[in-house]
Amino acid sequence: MDKRVVIIGGGVAGMQAALALKERGAEPVILEKEERLGGKLRDWHRLFPTFTPAAEVLEPLREGIARAGIEVRTGAEVECLSEGGAVLRGGECIEGGATVICSGFDVFDARIKEEYGYGIYDNVFTTVDVERMFNEGRVATAQGGVPQRIAFLHCVGSRDEKVGAHHCSKVCCITGVKQAIEMKEMFPSAEIYNFYMDIRMFGPGYEELYRRAQLEYNINFVRGRISEASQTIDGRVQIKAEDTLVGRPLKMTVDMLVLIVGMKGGSRNVAFAGSGGLTVADNGFMQPQDSFLGNVSSGRKGIFYAGTVTAPKNIGESLNEGVAVAARVASYLGL
Amino acid sequence: MAYYDSFVIPFLAGTVFMFAVIAWKWCRWIWLLPSEDKRAISKGVFTSATPKAVWEVISESLLHRKIFRVNPLLGYMHMSLAFGWFLLIVVGWIEAAVELGAGTPLHAHVFFRYFDPGAHAGGNPFATVMDLLLLMVLSGVVLAWFKRVRSRAMGMKRTTRHVLVDRVALTALWFVFPLRLAAESFMAAIKHNGGFLTGGLGDLIAAHMDPAVIAGVNSVLWWLYSFALGTFFVAMPFSRYMHIFTEIPLIFLRRYKVRSGDHTKSFDNFQIQACSRCGICIDPCQLQRDLGIGDVQSVYFLRDRRYGRLSDKVLDNCLMCGRCEVKCPVGIELNTLRSNSRQERVDSPALTRYDYLKGTDRSSGSGRVGYFAGCMTLLTPVTLRSMERIFAAAGEDVWWADRDGASCCGRPLKLSGEVNAARRIMEYNKEQFAAHGISTLVTSCPICLKVFREDYALEGIEVLHHTEYILRLLEQGRIALNAGDTVYTYHDPCELGRGSGIYDEPRQILGMAGKLVEPEHSRSDAMCCGSSLANTVIDDGQQLRIGAAMTTELERTGAGCIVTACPLCKKAIVRNATLPVADISQIVAERLQVSGT
Numbered sequence: 001m002d003k004r005v006v007i008i009g010g011g012v013a014g015m016q017a018a019l020a021l022k023e024r025g026a027e028p029v030i031l032e033k034e035e036r037l038g039g040k041l042r043d044w045h046r047l048f049p050t051f052t053p054a055a056e057v058l059e060p061l062r063e064g065i066a067r068a069g070i071e072v073r074t075g076a077e078v079e080c081l082s083e084g085g086a087v088l089r090g091g092e093c094i095e096g097g098a099t100v101i102c103s104g105f106d107v108f109d110a111r112i113k114e115e116y117g118y119g120i121y122d123n124v125f126t127t128v129d130v131e132r133m134f135n136e137g138r139v140a141t142a143q144g145g146v147p148q149r150i151a152f153l154h155c156v157g158s159r160d161e162k163v164g165a166h167h168c169s170k171v172c173c174i175t176g177v178k179q180a181i182e183m184k185e186m187f188p189s190a191e192i193y194n195f196y197m198d199i200r201m202f203g204p205g206y207e208e209l210y211r212r213a214q215l216e217y218n219i220n221f222v223r224g225r226i227s228e229a230s231q232t233i234d235g236r237v238q239i240k241a242e243d244t245l246v247g248r249p250l251k252m253t254v255d256m257l258v259l260i261v262g263m264k265g266g267s268r269n270v271a272f273a274g275s276g277g278l279t280v281a282d283n284g285f286m287q288p289q290d291s292f293l294g295n296v297s298s299g300r301k302g303i304f305y306a307g308t309v310t311a312p313k314n315i316g317e318s319l320n321e322g323v324a325v326a327a328r329v330a331s332y333l334g335l
Numbered sequence: 336m337a338y339y340d341s342f343v344i345p346f347l348a349g350t351v352f353m354f355a356v357i358a359w360k361w362c363r364w365i366w367l368l369p370s371e372d373k374r375a376i377s378k379g380v381f382t383s384a385t386p387k388a389v390w391e392v393i394s395e396s397l398l399h400r401k402i403f404r405v406n407p408l409l410g411y412m413h414m415s416l417a418f419g420w421f422l423l424i425v426v427g428w429i430e431a432a433v434e435l436g437a438g439t440p441l442h443a444h445v446f447f448r449y450f451d452p453g454a455h456a457g458g459n460p461f462a463t464v465m466d467l468l469l470l471m472v473l474s475g476v477v478l479a480w481f482k483r484v485r486s487r488a489m490g491m492k493r494t495t496r497h498v499l500v501d502r503v504a505l506t507a508l509w510f511v512f513p514l515r516l517a518a519e520s521f522m523a524a525i526k527h528n529g530g531f532l533t534g535g536l537g538d539l540i541a542a543h544m545d546p547a548v549i550a551g552v553n554s555v556l557w558w559l560y561s562f563a564l565g566t567f568f569v570a571m572p573f574s575r576y577m578h579i580f581t582e583i584p585l586i587f588l589r590r591y592k593v594r595s596g597d598h599t600k601s602f603d604n605f606q607i608q609a610c611s612r613c614g615i616c617i618d619p620c621q622l623q624r625d626l627g628i629g630d631v632q633s634v635y636f637l638r639d640r641r642y643g644r645l646s647d648k649v650l651d652n653c654l655m656c657g658r659c660e661v662k663c664p665v666g667i668e669l670n671t672l673r674s675n676s677r678q679e680r681v682d683s684p685a686l687t688r689y690d691y692l693k694g695t696d697r698s699s700g701s702g703r704v705g706y707f708a709g710c711m712t713l714l715t716p717v718t719l720r721s722m723e724r725i726f727a728a729a730g731e732d733v734w735w736a737d738r739d740g741a742s743c744c745g746r747p748l749k750l751s752g753e754v755n756a757a758r759r760i761m762e763y764n765k766e767q768f769a770a771h772g773i774s775t776l777v778t779s780c781p782i783c784l785k786v787f788r789e790d791y792a793l794e795g796i797e798v799l800h801h802t803e804y805i806l807r808l809l810e811q812g813r814i815a816l817n818a819g820d821t822v823y824t825y826h827d828p829c830e831l832g833r834g835s836g837i838y839d840e841p842r843q844i845l846g847m848a849g850k851l852v853e854p855e856h857s858r859s860d861a862m863c864c865g866s867s868l869a870n871t872v873i874d875d876g877q878q879l880r881i882g883a884a885m886t887t888e889l890e891r892t893g894a895g896c897i898v899t900a901c902p903l904c905k906k907a908i909v910r911n912a913t914l915p916v917a918d919i920s921q922i923v924a925e926r927l928q929v930s931g932t
Contacts, residue, residue, distance in 0.1 A: 049378040082575075110908055112716045112910060114714065114716060114717065114906070115713070115715070115716065117716055120716055120717055121716075161874075162875065162906075163910065164875050164876060164879045164910065166875075227715075228713055228714060229716075230716060240740065282876065
């Protein structure tokens, strides 16, 4: 049987899958739409809950790919699936004995929640913007000032019926805690608020970090979502919210409002489903065969999944799925 | 008794029963009308409203002109049955009066051929006319059968699913005219009193059948014909065919300005029972089109309400977009009836919950013009900012009613049937508007606009939607636009278009800003965005699907930008669109000519 395996997406799941498949004797080819491997992690600065630099995860993976001589096609955007592979924009078909879809997720477009003023008010940012600023080494308000008060808003584009996102994006709670701590370290005198519905600390070390954020870093957690934001005359952001624990509405002016944006299903999922006979789940992510023994299988012969294409996951989970899918593909190919 | 035969008994019994029931219903409904409606009637009777109503009865109840506009074949079907049957009765009555003399009993008119006293030398001109009319009705019956099989050919993708009593009445009705044809033809075989149709068939029968057999079949046919009529008449007042007579008083009452209102009343019965269940309301419904929900449309709502088995599932599952209302050939106030049904059921929340509003005033600024953004505009701040720029450019002093938050306009509560609670909020807002001495109230939200105009009774304050206000500023030369070559397409919000009749203002503004292309469905036929506050049954995913379908239509126009004039619609379209989406105020604000430069 054909030992070539088409891997759609060169993020952490795709790279890990390629490495593990190569070890098992397969010939993986990674199709990456960007010019470099790394996926969303390329834009991240440090990783929760350990503040590990993203490069410490990315570089070994990239080096491993290079060392193993794995074929990588960058700038290769997959349009849809074909019988036994994928069709690139431009029409070229890349085929093999199996296909692994590791195309990941899309970041929720915060502009859709117009009431928060992203793209309208100067000092409204997303968590993605904040990581970029961390990477650039300079965090400042739009006016170039040092922020004295920063508010983080959880669940933007997650658990929000109004934007058709019922699901929990899972990793944003801990991302908000992580970035709040990083901000506090950068601006020790700043007041930092996290507005949340629930804080969901599902991973090892997460709950501990959340406690430290409160005890050591004096970050304020307010249970209640921000209802709307407006810009003050001096370019700051006025927010209205309700502190549901004391049952009172509150109004606050902040220098920066950071929207903790959620994950949504990839925009290519519908095309993959249509061309590959696959299913898109109600939440917009791809539907794996089941949540247990078939969690990296698609239910269609020769098509597999790894990483956030099927659900929100953290980096560790995506890396594990890269290994898991390699085992499944290898046994499918009889390697 | 002259002109009597026992076969007329089913017909007579049915007729007496039908008219007794109808008279009982009508008298009861009229009796129970609130006194202001009774006054309106007595004021209207001796005015031009009455002749206008007579003409409307002819053109709608008999000729069905509105249905012709839906589909000519469908219109002909309804007209041939209604007008054809009506003429059969009238001409038949005249013929019987001429031949038998005045004062003959009713059944002698209806079964005239049977009681026809003599042979007509040289042919009977009445018989020819009556045969022509019978042929016309029969063609309607044939089309009705055809519609059962191929409704699409008659302009309807979907037709109504009928209840048992409707099926009984329908079956009886289908039999009435073929049986009449057969009975009159056999009679013509004996008496030679038919026209070209019944006479011709009669000659054929006489030539090929034994006279004894003809006589036997003839008497059976007249029994069957009378029985079919009787069955139809007995079922009629309880079936959809009640519309035949009910539409007539409805037309008169409507001409006398009687309307349904926030609370249910006996006039509603005239509207509900004037529904013929034609099903024209089903195809325009987007719940049907996009979600495949096929049991909540107005026809089913009216039916269930009439038979006292209205469920919340049917009542609440409606966008109240009004697409069916504009298509209803009977002109029934479908949205009003639905909302007063909701009101009927609602257990109003404690009204003291709105006491906190007393004495609060979060408004700012002052001026003769008040601006009420509305909750949804506050959630789409680009619109609010654009309005700020437009007001500034026009040099308008503005009283900002709710820029810093305020109470709701009350319409969402009203739509869910909580009329009393809504009234509390309305009173508070009214006091605010009065206290700040404004003479014009501008709002960016069509939902607020509708309730301000229809329920607030704001004396001395002109209520304008921002499209109307902006157009006025442009026409007065207080602001001017830099025209560009952007191609816009415009989505008519339900509450602004069908709800408030504002179609031209936004189009004129966009015409000044750039080029305008229309989507497939626009103006009174425009699609709903799916996010309507009126529907509390469908979930967000279903709203999204309705929104996606209408957004696709907007994007197919080839426009470079989708424009609307309702914050709720904007939010719905943004979720689905790949093109930029803007409120009309944003387009205006971006294209404002800066004075003095």
